[in-house]
Structures are given as structure tokens and as C-alpha cells.
Amino acid sequence: MSWKDSKRVSTRLLRGVFVLAVAAAAATSASAQLIDNPSYVTYTAAASPAMPTLLPPTTASSLTPPPGFWDERGTVPVTLNYQRDNTTAGGPYLTITISNNTSVMGNYTLHASPDRAIAVGNVARSKIGLVVAQAPSEVFINAGFYQYAGSTYNGQLESETSVVDGARTTLQNVSAELVGGTKSWGTNLSTTQAHAILSAYNIPPGGVVVLRVKSWTLDNGVTAGNGIMPLSILGRQQNTGPSKNFKVSVEMIGKSFSGSYVSTLEVVNNLGVIKQSSSHASTEWSTQYGRIVDNFILDMSAASMPVGDYTLRYKVAPSAGAPGLQLGTTSTSVAEVNYLWANPADYRYRIGNVTVSATGGLHLGMSFHYYPGASDTKFGAPYGTYKFVRSLASDKLWKPWWNVNPDGSLNTTDPNRWIDLDAWANKFAATGQRKLLLTFFGSPTAASSNPTLISNAWGTDAPGISAAPKDLNVFRQAVEATVSHLSGRVFAVECWNEPNSRDMFSGDPSKPNVPLSTQLADICQKVYEGTKAIDSSIPVICPQADSPYTAGYVYSAKTSAGNPITNYCDWVGAHIYSRLSNDTHSKPYATQSLNQALRLLKVRSQQYGISAKKLAVTEFGLNRCTWSTTPAYGRVGPGQTLDDLANGDKADAMFQATMTMHEEGVTALGLYSYDHGDDDPTCRRGGSYIWSTLGSDSSQYLNSAVLDAFGNARNQVGTTTTAAP
Numbered sequence: 001m002s003w004k005d006s007k008r009v010s011t012r013l014l015r016g017v018f019v020l021a022v023a024a025a026a027a028t029s030a031s032a033q034l035i036d037n038p039s040y041v042t043y044t045a046a047a048s049p050a051m052p053t054l055l056p057p058t059t060a061s062s063l064t065p066p067p068g069f070w071d072e073r074g075t076v077p078v079t080l081n082y083q084r085d086n087t088t089a090g091g092p093y094l095t096i097t098i099s100n101n102t103s104v105m106g107n108y109t110l111h112a113s114p115d116r117a118i119a120v121g122n123v124a125r126s127k128i129g130l131v132v133a134q135a136p137s138e139v140f141i142n143a144g145f146y147q148y149a150g151s152t153y154n155g156q157l158e159s160e161t162s163v164v165d166g167a168r169t170t171l172q173n174v175s176a177e178l179v180g181g182t183k184s185w186g187t188n189l190s191t192t193q194a195h196a197i198l199s200a201y202n203i204p205p206g207g208v209v210v211l212r213v214k215s216w217t218l219d220n221g222v223t224a225g226n227g228i229m230p231l232s233i234l235g236r237q238q239n240t241g242p243s244k245n246f247k248v249s250v251e252m253i254g255k256s257f258s259g260s261y262v263s264t265l266e267v268v269n270n271l272g273v274i275k276q277s278s279s280h281a282s283t284e285w286s287t288q289y290g291r292i293v294d295n296f297i298l299d300m301s302a303a304s305m306p307v308g309d310y311t312l313r314y315k316v317a318p319s320a321g322a323p324g325l326q327l328g329t330t331s332t333s334v335a336e337v338n339y340l341w342a343n344p345a346d347y348r349y350r351i352g353n354v355t356v357s358a359t360g361g362l363h364l365g366m367s368f369h370y371y372p373g374a375s376d377t378k379f380g381a382p383y384g385t386y387k388f389v390r391s392l393a394s395d396k397l398w399k400p401w402w403n404v405n406p407d408g409s410l411n412t413t414d415p416n417r418w419i420d421l422d423a424w425a426n427k428f429a430a431t432g433q434r435k436l437l438l439t440f441f442g443s444p445t446a447a448s449s450n451p452t453l454i455s456n457a458w459g460t461d462a463p464g465i466s467a468a469p470k471d472l473n474v475f476r477q478a479v480e481a482t483v484s485h486l487s488g489r490v491f492a493v494e495c496w497n498e499p500n501s502r503d504m505f506s507g508d509p510s511k512p513n514v515p516l517s518t519q520l521a522d523i524c525q526k527v528y529e530g531t532k533a534i535d536s537s538i539p540v541i542c543p544q545a546d547s548p549y550t551a552g553y554v555y556s557a558k559t560s561a562g563n564p565i566t567n568y569c570d571w572v573g574a575h576i577y578s579r580l581s582n583d584t585h586s587k588p589y590a591t592q593s594l595n596q597a598l599r600l601l602k603v604r605s606q607q608y609g610i611s612a613k614k615l616a617v618t619e620f621g622l623n624r625c626t627w628s629t630t631p632a633y634g635r636v637g638p639g640q641t642l643d644d645l646a647n648g649d650k651a652d653a654m655f656q657a658t659m660t661m662h663e664e665g666v667t668a669l670g671l672y673s674y675d676h677g678d679d680d681p682t683c684r685r686g687g688s689y690i691w692s693t694l695g696s697d698s699s700q701y702l703n704s705a706v707l708d709a710f711g712n713a714r715n716q717v718g719t720t721t722t723a724a725p
Helices: 282-287 374-379 419-429 472-485 516-534 548-555 594-607 647-663 704-717
Strands: 041-047 069-072 079-085 093-099 106-112 123-134 140-149 152-157 172-179 193-203 208-223 227-231 246-255 261-269 272-280 292-298 308-318 335-338 346-356 363-367 388-391 435-440 490-495 571-573 614-621 666-671 693-696 699-702
Touching: 093 106, 106 208, 123 140, 123 193, 140 172, 193 208, 246 261, 246 346, 246 647, 261 292, 272 292, 363 704, 388 419, 388 490, 388 666, 419 435, 435 472, 472 490, 472 516, 490 516, 516 548, 548 571, 548 594, 571 594, 571 666, 594 614, 594 647, 614 647, 647 666, 647 704
Parallel strands: 363 388, 363 666, 388 435, 435 490, 571 614, 614 666
Antiparallel strands: 041 208, 069 106, 079 093, 093 208, 106 193, 123 172, 123 208, 140 152, 140 193, 227 246, 246 292, 261 272, 261 308, 308 346, 335 346, 693 699
């Protein structure tokens, strides 16, 4: 995120709500992350076109899509080429070449016909096998559905299982599943028609995307009419630490499930039930089909229950007190039967795991980009809430930490070389109450491999900043010197910032044959080695892409020696914007799901074999006054944005988001950002991305309701323990 400009607004066309959840608790492949449970849903093929064979073997550029498919080029007409490829290994393929020859971002969607009627509770599934032969890092590629209520457009579905990894060049099998009757939070209408799509968004000017599609299968799933099916929690191994409460959101698919029911969540170890909590959820279950969410908050602090590993078990029964329903069939592998009950058996479902630890919990931090400075005297800073402070630039702070002589060598003699860095560090970490997250980003002009380059994100204030350092050994010396100078006050270090964006990382122009991802990995190796040489206990964070969608760009990077970039970091993750979770009644605050974004990060960690690494999100915030963050249906009036929510809802939305981060296993959360340094009360500047400031009559003031909510979240799930690799 640039200190100077507002967060970039994606041109991605999101017109609906993510409605499906992940159903494999400890799976190791993407294909397992589905609601495809053969004991609950029976699939039959609706259409399985052998796509490559539907085209003649030609290279003509005027070809249209295969019969049964049609394309949409968005508002910017991209140039398309379809051809059958019989020569590339693993083929034949339908090769789709999408070229954006315009000066603005472009989009592309391939539609599969016909639309399919989908009964309430049944499932439409779209499965695509494809290879991403070429794609700029900005591009989002998704399988999904357009949803319709009769003939009315009802939103767009792209679950975490349907997001294509644009950095992976081998065959990927992605699936999207849509449950009939699912109500769109944008329209409140129930979905009755499913329309399968494959999309590529955010194709930059001059960008070329090449997709090789091997197969596309459309299936219909018939759901058993015996209630609901809880979906397993994906790899939840969260350390709850000394926190008072732990949030658990149970997601389900359902069919014809209504009436008054009581659900129960049990926390079990080998000695039996340790904790139990019940909820009454008839309203949500009787009005929502498809994706049902049941929320629990339990006291799972190390002070109230033994440290160790626990299983989460879920059951649901009519409120009259009958034994638990059989949700699915007896053959399902996730069912647990308590045989102490009389027939019918009391069915419970294993939905995940949780670890209680005395040293766990969430490290909660904040970005203060203009502190110290003029805004400091205007607002003051709510220091007490935050465990760490992150900054890319506190009024051009990149220069002091990476101080070089005119010849590019490290400046070690100027007595004032630390003056600005010390002012920032002393502001936030003078007395040990909090520490500093150092983002080692950017090349000062004298040390830049491209010193005349002007980045769109930074402008003429910092020529050459987005280029790679011209001397990586001097760069490592700068890292070592900075970590040493701030000894005892460093929370963690982070390599670079949003490197998937060319505005943030453009590489070394003298190395045209070295992929940018390889240059990035070489830089991060130096950050890791330089940090660990000074203090091996400091966690090193992998570069954070600007979205979970682009995390594969980082995770797939390898050094010049062929070593994975993830060998040189302790924590992984990505920045997350414009997503929120649910309120206490399971109703979402925004149409884009925070849970889905975090689960996509877990899927990527599994795919790259790094699930054991801790998850961090060093930037989280909202483009809260723009189309890109749409409030859920009924939250505000037509045409209004999240900024039109009442302060109480804003506060709860931020509280629930923080609790969800902890629930999904995030170790460190960096809120972005407290202040942007001016008095403009509009959402683009001045007021922060987390509602911590409000504005009216051309002035700003603190939003005490939101700040109190973060304090409450800190008290619930925050930790004061030392960060560790």
C-alpha cells in the first residue's frame, strides 16, 4: 500500500456473494476442498464436452468459441484467438489467447450453455481442467457461476475452490458448486438457475493471457432431503492462547430445513466433552438455503481448560429436545454416533480441530503512515490497542533505513543517518509497550537498479524505488544495520510490499532474462539471512501479495539457485481488502466474504506444501465508500455503501472481522491504516480504511465506537506474547 495514494481499486467485476464453503478438514489437494460428499450429494453428468475436439486444428484468429459456448469481452474489447492444440504435452487443449491492446484494464468471460434449473437444496457443479500458459500477475482467473432468480440476474459465485492459481503452469482442476435456493445478499432473491463461466479479470494494457482448457464438465447434484450437512473447517489448528473467547463459525449446505432447532458445538479431548455451547438458529435456517452459518463463541483460554489438542463436534436437533438429526447418511466419514442415546442415534459431526496454548492468540497491529507528523497533534494515536506498528513510509521513511552514499555504498558514517527512523521508532516503541514491524521495501535512487523509473504509486518523490536494488549485498548490509540498530524493538520483518504489482516491484532491467519472481526470491533471501544473522528469533514474513488471489505469485517464486522463496520466511499470507464477516445473527456485513479469502490462503498453503507456516495479514482494510465493497442486502439503502452503516454496525463489523482473523488461524493482523494525513472527510483520504476516523464539515474526528471495538477484540483474542518464527 502506498503512503501517498489511496488503495488501488480493482476493475474486477464482482456482482454477487461468495456462497460456498470448504468441506475437507485436512486435505492436501485442491480437489478435496469441495462440498462433493458422495454420501450426501449424488451427481449425474449434465454435459461433458470434449472441448478441444470441437474445433478444427487451425491457427486462424477469427475462430469463435466451440459450439455451446460464447464469450463476453467486457466494456473494453479484448482481442481473442481460439485454436485446438494437439502438440503441447498433456493435450489436446482448447487454447484461448486473450490480448488487451487497449490503454485500460480489460476483462474476459467464457460462458457455457445452456443455463440449468437448480432446485432448492440441489447442487450445480462446474469442473474445469486447464493450464495457465501465460498471465500477468494482476490477472484474476476464476471458474464460477452467474446466478439467476428466474430471468433476473442474482449475483456471481466464485468460491475459494474455483480460484485458479495464475502462477502455476501445470494442469489445475478447479470446481465451483452452487446450491439451489441460495439467497443473494445483494438482491435477497433465491437462485433458481445456474450459468457456468470461466473468467479472466484485470488484464492490463498490453497484457496477454493464454489459457489451455483440457476439459469442462457440468454436473447436477441431488441432495438428500434429510436436513443439512455441516462442512468441515479447513485445517483449523489455531492456538487460542490466553484469550478469553474463541469464535467458531460452522457452515453448512441444506435442503428443506426449516422450523425451530437448537444446535450444539462441543470441544472434546480424549477425556470427553470439555466445553459445550448451544444456539437457537431457526430464523437463519428457515430463510436461507445453500450456505447456512451458525456462530459460536466459547471461553477456550488456557486458564479455563487444559492445554492441548481438541476436536470440534457439531450437532443439531429440534428444539423439543429430540436426539440429534442424522445430517447426511450413516456412511459419511465425518459422523460420530453417541451410542448412549436410544434410537434414533444422536449424531454429532467432527468439523475440525483447535489447539489450546498458553502462548497463542492474535498479534494485533496497525499502520500509522504519517506519524510522527502534523496529524499526530490533531488526533493523537490510540496506542494501547496495538501490539506492533507497521510502516512502509512515515513521511518518506524508506530513505533513513536504507541510507546510501552517491556511489550506492551503504552510508555508515553520517551521524544523522538514523534521525528520522529513530523519531518513528521512539514514537511507538520507546518504552517496550509495543514493537515494530519493519517492511524492507524499496530502493533509494542511488542504490536502485533503475534510478530514473517513476512508479505510479510513488510518483516523482521516489525515483527508482520500485526497482530491485542494484547490489543485493549492500541491501543485506542495510537490513543487518537496521535490525541491529533497533535491537530489542523489532516485532518481525517483512520482505517488500505487494510485489505482484509492477508499481511496487519492477525488478532489475539489467536482468531481462531473469523472471521477476526469481529476482524477488533473491531479495527475500538477503532479508532473511540479514535478519537472522542479527537475531534468529525475529520472524521473517514472506512478501504479501495485494490479494489472496495473487498469493501464488509469491508462493511459487524460486531463487536463482532454485530454492523456494518460502524457505526464507517464517510466516506467509497476503493483504486483504474489501471483505467482512458476519454479525452475531450470521448475516454478512458485505457481499465479499472475509472467511472465503482466508480459506483461499489456506488452500494455497496446502498446494505449495507450506501449511505448517504461520499465517499473517499485514494489511487489512476496506475501500469503504466505493462499489468494490458492497454492503449485504438490507444493511443500508439502495445505492449506499458501507460508509452509510451506523457507527454501531461499523464497530461490530470491525470487531467480528478481527475475531474471524483469529478464528481462521491468523497469527498477526496489521490494520490499514489509522490516518492519511489530511482533513478531507471523504472516504478516499483522511478517514481511514477501518473507520477509525469520521468526517463532516471538512473536518475529521476519531470514531470512538470503532476504536473501542478494536480494544474489545484485543481483550478477547489478543496476545502479549513475543512473536516467534
